[in-house]
Amino acid sequence: MVTKSKLKMALAAEKSIDFNKLKLKKKEKAAKKSKSKKGGELPGSEKKQGDEEWEDLDETSEIDEASEVEGELGDEDSGSEEESVDGLNHIDFAGIDESDSDSSVGDNDQDNDLENDEDEEGIPISDLEDLDEEDKEDIIPYQRLTINNTVALTAALKRIAFPIAKLPFSEHHSITTSEPVTIPDVSDDLNRELAFYAQSLSAAQAARKLLKAEGVPFTRPTDYFAEMVKADEHMAKIKAKLIDEAAGKKxxxxxxxxxxxxxxGKQVQVAKLQERQKERTQTLEKIKVMKRKRQGADNETTNEADIFDVALDEESAKPSRKDRVGPNKRQKKDEKFGFGGKKKFKKSGDAMSSGDLKGFSSKKMKGGAAKRPGKARRASNK
Amino acid sequence: MASVYKTLSGTNGRKEDAPTDGIKRIKQRVLILSSRGITSRHRHLLNDLASLLPHGRKDAKFDTKSKLYQLNELAELYNTNSSVREEPLIQKSSIFYFEGRKGKDLYLWMSKAPNGPTVKMHMQNLHTMEELHFTGNCLKGSRPILSFDASFDKEPYLRVIKEIFLHIFGVPKGARKSKPFIDHVMGFTLADGKIWIRNYQINESEPSKVPSSTDADSEPKPKSKSSSSQGKETEISLVEIGPRFVLTPIVIQEGSFGGPIIYENKEFVSPNQVRSDIRQKKAGRYGQRAEQGIERLAKKGELGLRTSGGRTMPVDELDTAMLFA
Structure with missing residues (x-):
């Protein structure tokens, strides 16, 4: 215990804490403990040891706090711890009201009580190592100590807190909801996010009101351009993704x-076939009727106009291009020079030509053909 | 001499101005950095957060994982540049430190630089801005509105955490890179013992026609329109920007990366423990099967069905071996 920092030592001196005395006290306790152990009261001694440890802890933490307070106050003299706490309140950090801190201190007392209760049930594992083997047998170790040093926490808070109550809203921009947000089921994504959204929305509305009251610009004008958190490429990507999603849905x-x-589809097909069939029968019937009428009206030519469509008749009456009688020069030319079709292999032999025996005669084959007379003979014949 | 007097009186005047003004200005800075061994997602999240904090300064990855108190010196190093001349300034510097462990777990340390406190939290369910395809966007460096759940005021440790959030995520007025308009909200909600953090864009739109029609009845139309543009409030809706993450407080230390522990969350189960439990469960299945096998053998032995070991059945005269041997 004597191995402490200079500051702590000085403090202890100021508070007139005698470490030697503390040590003596401890020794006494240890002696008592060993005696009782010999007496055979094992569980009781354990409990005592636990309590003792706790007392030590409390003492040290008190000293720490006091030292911090000193650091804050600087040169100011502080005789006792209580005085220093009063000093804190005088300085009024963070605008935390006194009643608040008082209540928290009360909480701390309760907490300590609770912790003591827990001590009776079990002992932290870290303390186990100091005990003997036989002592270890009948105690229930638990994993972790609940540390919730309310006094230290409030002191720390006071040290760092902004004086929010004094500052205008535009300095700190923080809004706390009037009622705690309750989320019945955390794994219910939709309702959870909705609660978050509602919280932030109400904060945004309240903040706008406060800022307008203070005359601080809130809305960004439309012609104010500046760098955004998400760059244009990123936004383009998001847009593309949205479009993609929409297209996928479509x-x-x-x-x-x-x-x-x-x-x-099957039904539709059947219906279509039926329709076609119907059309066909209809046309056939028409033709039949036409034929009959034509037979009947063979001598009466006037009826023919009724039977055929008028338009068709007129069409046929017009002289068509095919029927036109002309010089027909092209046709002649085509016949003469050929038109269309491939020209290649046109003169080569094929099965037809080789089978063609038009120019064949056996007489000629046997040399029966008159030979051409020699030159002198031909000349003499002339 | 006159100049000396002038300067002296000037400084005096300035000193007196501040208290009469009564308004203190907040000037805080944040040192943003991470340890080695964080994954790319963690890094991206850190970058996202850094882009939301114009008063923050991003530093290189911090090498050591054991001597975290060195971060204080680092913060001090960066803080010396700021002028300490102005009295009414409330100077605060904070440290925002990501600690990656085992290449998968991420712990967030938030600390007030010179003398604490420090909060250590476990970060889960983190999604960066890029992987969340939210359509929201905001000015880089605009000051957010911080929306806190009222449950933050219930417990002292939560109040400490809230205060630190306020210091780190609140952009001070007139910060160097900050923009003069407000277009996003950060929500901090406490649910299930965890802190859920969301970031929304504030979207202002003209109010819908239905409520304004009642005004139009009493007033001529153009006038009502002008009044709505001036005096009437536009409707606010929010669009999420990202990132998202969930924090579980683990420990609060009194000092900055040191000092006694003043709060410890008993309910926090470390991810290592969770993983080992899962592995143990898997290992347990084999143990169970093996035990069943042994039991079955013992049972058979008891009934005399085993050739070796166990109970031997008394020899019966009608046994096949007795009859045919």
């Missing part, structure tokens, strides 16, 4: 429609 809807159509 495509899937289309596909579903097509699938539904396929289900009825």
């Amino acid at each position: 495509a899937s809807a289309e596909a579903r429609k097509q699938r539904d159509l396929k289900k009825f």
Whole structure:
């Protein structure tokens, strides 16, 4: 215990804490403990040891706090711890009201009580190592100590807190909801996010009101351009993703429609075939009627106009291009020079030409053909 | 001499001005950095947060994981540049430190630089801005509105955490890179013993026609329109920007990366413990099967069905071995 920092030592001196005395006290306690151990009261001694440890802890923490307070106050003299706490309140950090801190101190007392209760049930594992083997047998160790040093926490808070109550809202921009946000089921994504959204929305509205009252600009004018948190490429990516999603949705809807159509496709096909059949029979019937009428009206030519469509008649009456009688020069030329078709292999032999025996005669083959007389003979014949 | 007097009186005047003014200005800075061994997602999240904190200064990855108190010196190093001349300033510097462990777990340390306190939290369910395809966007460096759940005021440790959030995420007025307009809200909500953090864009739109029609009845139309543009409030809606994450407080220390522990969360289960439990459970299945096998053998032995070991059945005269041997 004597190995402490200079500051702490000085403090202890000021508070007239005698470490030697403390040591003596401790020794006494240890002696008592060993005696009782010999007496055979094992569990009681353990409990005592636990309590003792706690007392020590408390003492040290008190000293720490006092030292901090000193650091804050600087040169100011502080005789006792209580005085220093009063000094804190005088300085009034953070605008935390006194009643608040008082209540928290009360809480701390309760907490300590609770912790003491826990001590009776079990002992932290860290303390176990100091005990003997036989002592270890019948105690229930628990994993972790609950440390919730309320006094230290409030002191720390006072040290760092902004004096929010004094500052204008535009300095700190923090809004706390009037009632705690309750989320019945944390794993219910939708409702949870909705609660978060509602909290932030109400804060935004309240903040706007406060800022407008203070005359601080809130809304960004439309012609104010500046760098954004998400760059343009990033936003483009997001946009592309949104478009992609929309397109995907549309495509899937289309596909579903097509699938539904396929289900009825057979019926549709049957209906179409039937329709076609119907049309065919109708036309056939018309033709039959026409034929009959024509037979009946063979001598009466006037009726023919009724039977055929007028337009058709007129069409046929017009002289068509094919029927026109002309010089027909082209046709002649084509016949003469050939037109169309490939020209290659036109003169080569094929099965037809080789089978063609038009120019063949056996007489010629046997040399029966008159030979050409020699030159002198031909000349003499002339 | 006159100049000396002038300067002296000037300084005096300035000193007196401040208290009469009564308004203190807050000037805080944040040192943002991470340890080695964080994953890319963690890094991206850190970058996202850094882009939201114009008063923050990003530093290189911090090498050591054991001597975290060195971070204080680092913060001090960066803080010396700021002028300490003005009295009414409330100077605060904070440290925002990501500690990655095992390449998967992320712990967030938030501390007030010179003398604490420090909060250590476990970060879960983190999603960076990029992987959340939210359409919201805001000015880089605009000052956020910090929305806190009222449950933060219930417990002292939560109040400490709230205060530190306020110091780190609140952009001080007139910060160097900050923008003069307000267009996003950060929500801090306490649920299930964890702190959930969201970031929304404030979207202002003209109010819908339905409520304004009642005004139009009493007043001529153009006038009402002008009045709505001046005096009437636009409707606010929010669009999420990202990132998202959830924090579980673990420990609060009195000093900055040191000092006694003044709060410890008993309910916090470390991810290592969770993983080991899962592994143990898996290992337990084999143990169970093996035990069942042994039990079965013992049972068979008891009934005399085993050739070796266990109970031997008394020899019966009608046994096949007796009859045919």
